[in-house]
Amino acid sequence: MEGEGLFNDVTALTLYQVTVYSAVHGSLSLPATLGRLAYSTVLALAAGLGIGWITGQLLDRLPTASARAGLSLLAPFAAYVPAAAAHSSGVLAVLATALYLSHTRAYTDDATSRVTGRAFWGVIELLVICATFGLVGLELTSVIRAVGHQAGRLVGYAALICLIVIVVRVLWLAPLAALTRRRARPRPAGEQVPASWRDSLVLSWAGMRGVVTVATALALPHLTAANTPFPGRDQIIFVAVIVVLVTLIVQGTSLPWLITWLRLRVDPAAESAADRHAATIALDAAEARLRERRHQLDTETADLAAQSFYAALADTFPEDEDVSDTQRIQHHKHVRALEVDLLHAAREAVVDARNHHIIDPDAADRLIHRLDLRSLTTS
Known part of the structure; x- marks a missing residue:
C-alpha cells in the first residue's frame, strides 16, 4: 500500500498540475495537455536527479549528523522550486531526488546520521x-x-x-x-x-x-x-x-x-520469521569477519567482542568482574574496536541482502536500526 500510494500520488499530482496550468491559461486540448505532461515529466526527472546527485556530493562532505539532517530537509525544496519555476512537476522532481538518494546512498552514512535522520523526519x-x-x-x-x-x-x-x-x-x-x-x-x-x-x-x-x-x-x-x-x-x-x-x-x-x-x-509468526532471517544473515557475516580476524587477536578479546555483538541482537551484555581496571579498559578498547568491525560487516551483509531482495525490506530496516543503535554505544 505504501508503494502504491507513493506512485498514485505522484501520478495524480503531475496530471493535476498540467490540468491547473491549462485552466489558468484558459485552454485545454488533448495534444497540448499531453505535450505539457511530457514536458513536465522529463524536466522534473532531470531536475530531481540533478539535485539528488548534488545532494549526495554535499552529504559526503558535511562533518556532522545535524548538518546532514539539515541538508536532507533542504533537498526537497531545492528539487521542487526550480522544477515548479519551470512549470514542470515539483512533486515528481522531489520523488526523483528521494529515489536517487535512496538507491545510491542506502545506509552509506554513519549510524549517528541514520538514527538522527530517522527521528528528525518523524517529527x-x-x-x-x-x-x-x-x-x-x-x-x-x-x-x-x-x-x-x-x-x-x-x-x-x-x-x-x-x-x-x-x-x-x-x-x-x-x-x-x-x-x-x-x-x-x-x-x-x-x-x-x-x-x-x-x-x-x-x-x-x-x-x-x-x-x-x-x-x-x-x-x-x-x-x-x-x-x-x-x-x-x-x-x-x-x-x-x-x-x-x-x-x-x-x-x-x-x-x-x-x-x-x-x-x-495478522500472522505474527511471519514478521518474526523475517526478523530471524535478517538476523541470521547479520550473524553469519559477523562470524565470518571474526574468523578472518581471530589470528590478530587473543582468544579472550575475540570472545568478548563476539558476545558483545550478539548482545546487540539479544539485548544483553557480557559482564566480567575478574579483571583489573587497567585490563578492563584495555579489553574494552579492543572489544569495542572489534565490535565496530563486526557491526559494519553485519550491516553490509543485510543491506546487500535487502538490495537483492533476499530478505524482507522492513525486517532489514528494523535490524539495521538496532545495529545502528548498538553502534552508537560503541563509539
Whole structure:
C-alpha cells in the first residue's frame, strides 16, 4: 500500500498540475495537455536527479549528523522550486531526488546520521500533517461563507465523488491483485501480494483520502493568467474536505470491523520469521569477519567482542568482574574496536541482502536500526 500510494500520488499530482496550468491559461486540448505532461515529466526527472546527485556530493562532505539532517530537509525544496519555476512537476522532481538518494546512498552514512535522520523526519512528518489540517480549518471558514446556498448541492457532488473513488479503487485493485497472484515467477522476499479476494477487498477499502487531497485543493491558485478568479476554487476545496472527512471517518472507522468480519488475521509468526532471517544473515557475516580476524587477536578479546555483538541482537551484555581496571579498559578498547568491525560487516551483509531482495525490506530496516543503535554505544 505504501508503494502504491507513493506512485498514485505522484501520478495524480503531475496530471493535476498540467490540468491547473491549462485552466489558468484558459485552454485545454488533448495534444497540448499531453505535450505539457511530457514536458513536465522529463524536466522534473532531470531536475530531481540533478539535485539528488548534488545532494549526495554535499552529504559526503558535511562533518556532522545535524548538518546532514539539515541538508536532507533542504533537498526537497531545492528539487521542487526550480522544477515548479519551470512549470514542470515539483512533486515528481522531489520523488526523483528521494529515489536517487535512496538507491545510491542506502545506509552509506554513519549510524549517528541514520538514527538522527530517522527521528528528525518523524517529527517533520507529524508537523507537516498537523500544519496542513490546521490550514484547512483556517481556510474552511471563508470557503463555507463563499459557497453559501450551494452547500447542499456540493454535498451531493461530494457523495457522488466518494462513491466513484471507492468503486473505481475496487474495480482496479481486485482484478490487478488476481493477476498478480497468478504470476509464476518467484517473488522477492517481502513482496506482499493479496492472497485472496478478502485481502483485495481490505486493500480496496483502505483507500482513505487525506493530506495529499487537502494540500492539492489548497494549492489551487486564486487568480488565472487573465487576472480573473480561478473557476470554482471555493467549491473544489469544500468538496475535497468533505471527501476527506467521509473517507477517513466511514472507511477508516469501519476498516477494523471489515477485517474482523472477513476473519482475517495478522500472522505474527511471519514478521518474526523475517526478523530471524535478517538476523541470521547479520550473524553469519559477523562470524565470518571474526574468523578472518581471530589470528590478530587473543582468544579472550575475540570472545568478548563476539558476545558483545550478539548482545546487540539479544539485548544483553557480557559482564566480567575478574579483571583489573587497567585490563578492563584495555579489553574494552579492543572489544569495542572489534565490535565496530563486526557491526559494519553485519550491516553490509543485510543491506546487500535487502538490495537483492533476499530478505524482507522492513525486517532489514528494523535490524539495521538496532545495529545502528548498538553502534552508537560503541563509539
